[in-house]
Amino acid sequence: xxxxxxxxxxxxxxxxxxxxxxxxxxxxxxxxxxxxxxxxxxxxxxxxxxxxxxxxxxxxxxxxxxxxxxxxxxxxxxxxxxxxxxxxxxxxxxxxxxxxxxxxxxxxxxxxxxxxxxxxxxxxxxxxxxxxxxxxxxxxxxxxxxxxxxxxxxxxxxxxxxxxxxxxxxxxxxxxxxxxxxxxxxxxxxxxxxxxxxxxxxxxxxxxxxxxxxxxxxxxxxxxxxxxxxxxxxxxxxxxxxxxxxxxxxxxxxxxxxxxxxxxxxxxxxxxxxxxxxxxxxxxxxxxxxxxxxx
Amino acid sequence: xxxxxxxxxxxxxxxxxxxxxxxxxxxxxxxxxxxxxxxxxxxxxxxxxxxxxxxxxxxxxxxxxxxxxxxxxxxxxxxxxxxxxxxxxxxxxxxxxxxxxxxxxxxxxxxxxxxxxxxxxxxxxxxxxxxxxxxxxxxxxxxxxxxxxxxxxxxxxxxxxxxxxxxxxxxxxxxxxxxxxxxxxxxxxxxxxxxxxxxxxxxxxxxxxxxxxxxxxxxxxxxxxxxxxxxxxxxxxxxxxxxxxxxxxxxxxxxxxxxxxxxxxxxxxxxxxxxxxxxxxxxxxxxxxxxxxxxxxxxxxxxxxxxxxxxxxxxxxxxxxxxxxxxxxxxxxxxxxxxxxxxxxxxxxxxxxxxxxxxxxxxxxxxxxxxxxxxxxxxxxxxxxxxxxxxxxxxxxxxxxxxxxxxxxxxxxxxxxxxxxxxxxxxxxxxxxxxxx
Numbered sequence: 001x002x003x004x005x006x007x008x009x010x011x012x013x014x015x016x017x018x019x020x021x022x023x024x025x026x027x028x029x030x031x032x033x034x035x036x037x038x039x040x041x042x043x044x045x046x047x048x049x050x051x052x053x054x055x056x057x058x059x060x061x062x063x064x065x066x067x068x069x070x071x072x073x074x075x076x077x078x079x080x081x082x083x084x085x086x087x088x089x090x091x092x093x094x095x096x097x098x099x100x101x102x103x104x105x106x107x108x109x110x111x112x113x114x115x116x117x118x119x120x121x122x123x124x125x126x127x128x129x130x131x132x133x134x135x136x137x138x139x140x141x142x143x144x145x146x147x148x149x150x151x152x153x154x155x156x157x158x159x160x161x162x163x164x165x166x167x168x169x170x171x172x173x174x175x176x177x178x179x180x181x182x183x184x185x186x187x188x189x190x191x192x193x194x195x196x197x198x199x200x201x202x203x204x205x206x207x208x209x210x211x212x213x214x215x216x217x218x219x220x221x222x223x224x225x226x227x228x229x230x231x232x233x234x235x236x237x238x239x240x241x242x243x244x245x246x247x248x249x250x251x252x253x254x255x256x257x258x259x260x261x262x263x264x265x266x267x268x269x270x271x272x273x274x275x276x277x278x279x280x281x282x283x284x285x286x287x288x289x290x291x292x293x294x295x
Numbered sequence: 296x297x298x299x300x301x302x303x304x305x306x307x308x309x310x311x312x313x314x315x316x317x318x319x320x321x322x323x324x325x326x327x328x329x330x331x332x333x334x335x336x337x338x339x340x341x342x343x344x345x346x347x348x349x350x351x352x353x354x355x356x357x358x359x360x361x362x363x364x365x366x367x368x369x370x371x372x373x374x375x376x377x378x379x380x381x382x383x384x385x386x387x388x389x390x391x392x393x394x395x396x397x398x399x400x401x402x403x404x405x406x407x408x409x410x411x412x413x414x415x416x417x418x419x420x421x422x423x424x425x426x427x428x429x430x431x432x433x434x435x436x437x438x439x440x441x442x443x444x445x446x447x448x449x450x451x452x453x454x455x456x457x458x459x460x461x462x463x464x465x466x467x468x469x470x471x472x473x474x475x476x477x478x479x480x481x482x483x484x485x486x487x488x489x490x491x492x493x494x495x496x497x498x499x500x501x502x503x504x505x506x507x508x509x510x511x512x513x514x515x516x517x518x519x520x521x522x523x524x525x526x527x528x529x530x531x532x533x534x535x536x537x538x539x540x541x542x543x544x545x546x547x548x549x550x551x552x553x554x555x556x557x558x559x560x561x562x563x564x565x566x567x568x569x570x571x572x573x574x575x576x577x578x579x580x581x582x583x584x585x586x587x588x589x590x591x592x593x594x595x596x597x598x599x600x601x602x603x604x605x606x607x608x609x610x611x612x613x614x615x616x617x618x619x620x621x622x623x624x625x626x627x628x629x630x631x632x633x634x635x636x637x638x639x640x641x642x643x644x645x646x647x648x649x650x651x652x653x654x655x656x657x658x659x660x661x662x663x664x665x666x667x668x669x670x671x672x673x674x675x676x677x678x679x680x681x682x683x684x685x686x687x688x689x690x691x692x693x694x695x696x697x698x699x700x701x702x703x704x705x706x707x708x709x710x711x712x713x714x715x716x717x718x719x720x721x722x723x724x725x726x727x728x729x730x731x732x
Binding site for chain 2: 050051052134135136137145149150151153155156157161238241242243244245246261262263264
């Protein structure tokens with residue numbers, strides 16, 4: 001009997017201890033994540049005047065967003081921005097990681113060099129690309145003019161502007177993809193490659209049959225992480241194009257920022273943010289399910 | 296025992312985290328109360344913060360150097376024992392940050408406000424009236440451009456302008472031998488001078504930075520045509536024949552090849568940069584940009600003139616705006632804040648601003664011997680004469696949103712073949728419906 005009581009007491013102590021240990025993390029998550037989401041949801045359901053929350057208006061802002069061309073265009077721009085960026089950043093990051101995993105001269109120096117764009121802030125990146133590609137005084141346009149006698153246009157048609165923001169984003173964010181995949185590559189045992197070599201596998205076969213399948217989990221994680229980052233990205237796009245021309249680069253997050261903090265429609269901006277959250281969740285679930293099915 | 300110690304440490308961690316939020320406010324309130332008298336009024340100096348778009352730590356712009364000089368001098372010499380700390384915020388983010396801070400019940404003691412944005416600051420609760428201080432102070436400023444009444448909004452004075460800028464026509468004297476007589480002549484002359492690399496005359500049509508470049512031309516042009524943006528009741532009336540005339544004129548600039556599609560991505564900063572680089576041959580820009588423009592390698596070929604109008608030899612009416620200083624809504628010590636504000640209007644400091652090509656708010660600054668000896672003295676005087684024909688105006692709180700809608704209407708007219716009247720009607724109806732006008 002005493003033994004059972006002691007065992008129960010020990011279990012209770014362990015439970016209390018685990019709660020105490022978890023408490024700081026839970027409080028942090030509550031304060032930094034859950035409360036702001038609840039606040040945003042609440043704001044999105046109320047009329048607002050500057051930063052003041054007024055009367056309850058239900059789903060009015062959601063209906064406005066989802067019932068307007070502006071709203072759907074922003075959702076489409078967000079999805080196309082994320083997909084185009086991922087389509088470029090994952091292959092480039094993977095190829096660069098595989099190359100930098102080889103024993104080549106100056107590897108450390110090249111790795112350091114490659115990481116630089118990621119260290120730069122989105123504002124600096126945007127200003128840099130804005131200057132480089134400016135049709136009127138940018139060096140790229142000037143070189144193009146010297147060669148062809150014509151100016152080149154990177155920002156002034158919807159399609160060109162979309163590609164330009166994607167390009168700048170890929171340049172800024174591919175190093176993190178590279179780092180994650182490089183770390184995963186270094187954890188793959190050399191024995192696997194030796195065995196493949198003994199079996200007579202070519203380099204391409206080794207890459208597609210061994211390296212890539214073993215990288216799948218980290219690629220999945222990277223895709224989810226980068227999707228979230230791209231869906232939430234404001235600074236880069238806003239500084240580069242302000243969402244123009246003709247709203248062609250106005251993603252949901254840029255719309256949320258402009259409505260919330262430029263025009264002070266905080267309720268509308270909050271509703272836009274919640275839609276971004278839902279998009280993020282849907283995409284993450286979709287990636288997970290798709291890749292698990294293939295496994 | 297070991298477990299008990301670990302549990303206690305964890306508890307201590309949790310409590311210290313939850314207490315974090317309280318520490319700051321306790322310290323803050325402690326700091327404030329130290330300056331309070333028993334009656335609750337502040338009489339001594341304080342540590343004050345000033346939010347402004349200039350950066351005293353940078354030497355890129357002569358205005359930064361003047362600001363640093365004024366603040367350092369005040370901190371060293373003021374009799375109240377105040378210390379002013381400058382926090383620099385880029386002008387495109389200024390309103391957003393100030394309003395967010397105010398919503399959180401905080402903010403600077405002294406706020407620099409661009410007069411176009413003043414009503415947004417009032418609506419956003421970032422500043423407090425300082426009518427009593429201002430009405431006593433204004434008569435003591437020798438040659439101040441503004442009267443107390445001209446600065447009142449709802450019978451209160453919120454800020455005092457310390458500069459008086461206007462918007463002028465900048466052109467390359469090696470390209471345009473004489474100043475074009477009118478906007479019509481400018482369109483044809485600029486079109487003839489455009490090349491594959493250089494545009495003759497440009498109005499930035501980007502919707503970034505509050506569409507400043509577009510609005511800085513649209514407002515004087517519509518006035519030159521005899522129209523207005525708002526009527527006396529605040530109703531939007533830019534969808535008039537005159538508004539249509541302005542948008543059609545801008546379209547004619549595309550047709551004459553004076554400007555091309557790259558203007559879609561040009562904000563006011565980019566227009567000035569391209570003008571400096573020589574790939575834009577003329578543009579409209581504020582006099583406050585003189586120092587930047589004069590930093591160009593082409594400086595000896597750059598001249599300015601009053602902004603052109605639709606009629607021959609009749610410039611567009613001057614649009615006047617200015618940077619101004621006000622007291623923050625949550626200012627700890629309003630006496631000390633206004634004591635600092637006053638230093639901006641001394642003749643010595645106004646002369647310093649003028650040396651940095653900032654049109655002063657005090658006319659007597661032009662009488663200074665050093666100013667008269669400046670190489671561009673004649674130009675400064677001509678700007679002042681042009682500016683004196685206009686007056687500072689306060690635009691509505693939703694001016695930013697309206698500006699973006701207007702520039703988007705212009706983009707559609709110029710590049711998507713939309714009808715000017717229809718586009719302007721859409722924006723005007725949206726604005727008037729929203730504001731129940």
